[in-house]
Amino acid sequence: DVKVTQSSRYLVKRTGEKVFLECVQDMDHENMFWYRQDPGLGLRLIYFSYDVKMKEKGDIPEGYSVSREKKERFSLILESASTNQTSMYLCASSRPRSYNSPLHFGNGTRLTVT
């Protein structure tokens, strides 16, 4: 079974803090994704990566950056957390660029910024 592991289930941070959300997958997948989920808005793509050291902006990259130094790990960074970044963050991975591959998700990190 594919396993996508997010380091924290719940996280509480203060405004202005630098926040790291970590995601690790064990299936040697090339593609990795970060989404945020908000009620009524569904899942919105923040960033994705299709190879080590490669990254592409999604629909809402502002206020976020990512790092992919190793194939299995994809980190989401909030450079200076703000209250409007309070959300559920979901990491996912999939096989190489292919429109017929499903995404495999982690269990999510619920981030609260106070």
Add this chain to the structure above:
Amino acid sequence: AQKITQTQPGMFVQEKEAVTLDCTYDTSDQSYGLFWYKQPSSGEMIFLIYQGSYDQQNATEGRYSLNFQKARKSANLVISASQLGDSAMYFCAMREGDYNNNDMRFGAGTRLTVKP
């Protein structure tokens, strides 16, 4: 522009009855895939069913089937014989294949409640 549209924020269905969750999509690609995911209250995203743009037949997986109408750009999920455990959020999603990076876009979701 919104690529995936789910027009039903919430739906109710009686246990053992069938229910259809609507999804329309927008793409100019010829190659694309459509997916449905279930998210129970625990928060995990569970992949349910896939339909490819070139598939001639509607996809089925157990009690789930996908009513694919390509000309209308709709990909509705049908759940037969609803069970209490089907109560969850359901998301429709699409991956485009021709000229894009194959990232996946999601709709806003439909919350399904199964009544005993």
